[in-house]
């Protein structure tokens with residue numbers, strides 16, 4: 001099942017900078033592990049914003065929920081999820 005996930009990151013201005021750098025490093029490793037597994041298919045920075053647009057390929061809504069809840073930066077995020085399905089005009093032979 002494919003999902004578009006939009007994440008806006010809002011870290012308080014007075015948040016400890018060192019702790020924030022640590023969180024970002026853990027977030028990066030978490031994301032890259034899922035990308036290497038083919039679960040986190042795409043991640044794009046939204047130009048000019050501390051936001052990303054991502055595509056996830058997961059087996060269930062529950063699995064997506066678990067992944068998003070596990071994001072180290074989740075406490076600082078606004079997250080929007082949109083379920084996707086194949087467009088009838090797509091020329092791709094699969095959903096890649």
Ligand SMILES: O=C(O)CC1=CCC(=O)O1
Nearest residue numbers: 009027028031050051052
């Ligand atoms: O920087 C972001 O958009 C938040 C984020 C999600 C995965 C990651 O590595 O950073």
